[in-house]
Amino acid sequence: MASLADQLQQLSSALEAALQRDKDEQSVRKHHADCVGAMRAAQKAALSGASDKKAIGQLTNEHIRRAEGIYEAALKRLADEAAARELERSVDVTLPGRARRLGHLHPITLARREIEAIFAQIGFTVAVGPQVETDFHNFEALAMPKDHPARDMQDTFYVDGSPDVVLRTHTSPVQIRTMLAQKPPVRVIVPGTVYRRDDDATHSPMFNQVEGLCVDEGVTFADLKGVLLHFARRFFGDKIGVRLRPSFFPFTEPSAEIDFTCVFCGGKGCRTCKQTGWIEIGGSGMVDPEVFRHVGYDSEKYTGFAFGWGIDRMAMLKYGIDNIPLFFEGDVRFARQFR
């Protein structure tokens, strides 16, 4: 008995010493489990041939409970030390804050929003529509029947091999949807992504357009020019002029190319405008009566003008960007340069 008591005492002391050195919970658990195992082994050895079995059991259990206490105390010490370390690295509220790096609106978004705002000031509302369109809205209603040669110019993406479902090649189908849904007067500006099957140094298969449509009684070509001049001056500055050159589009008659005074040389002539003083911006015209027939408008009563240009190109001219791929690289350092 006396020797069992000694053994158990030694094991308890050894456990206490080991757990004081332990730096992690795993070692504490292992030392405790080893100690209890050794105590049970000592008990077993003492029991063989002994008469005072009950006293042996009580003595061993006492020491096992003591080992339990040592073990619990060691775990608490480790937890307290961890909490103290955590407190030590807590926030120093006197340090200057770290600035969070913000994103920035894309220059195409900036240009689109400014275009929308300028037209909003003169009574245009913004209309949007689907990018996957029917042949009717994208071509047929715009006076481009199936065999019309103008369709060739608009290298079209067809969806699911269906001849009647396309990725819109312009935003004009949104004006068709607007006219089908409401009676004149109509004054809408239609920004959006469009798709054409060309991909070279100056063309991307996906780009952004904005088109405008104004239909009412008595709308004239002079209104078109006035609106374009108003826009050009608000967007690029008061010194910008507008020139309209005869052209052809299936959905407008008469039709005109839109030129703005060259924003780089102010009209004096430079490399960018090929010494002409003018920069080609987009197209425009008076809505063809054939388009009004498709949407059920009386072309004897109503007239309208329409125009369209690329937002990407507008952004390039306004911000002096000369490289289209920069738009698609997603580098915030690029976007951050523009206000």
Ligand code: 2U9
């Ligand atoms: C309806 C009727 C007429 C919109 C127009 C153009 C001329 C035009 C292109 C220039 C370059 C777009 O970015 S671009 O590819 N646009 O030339 N757009 S008239 O005429 C319409 C639109 C809708 C119902």
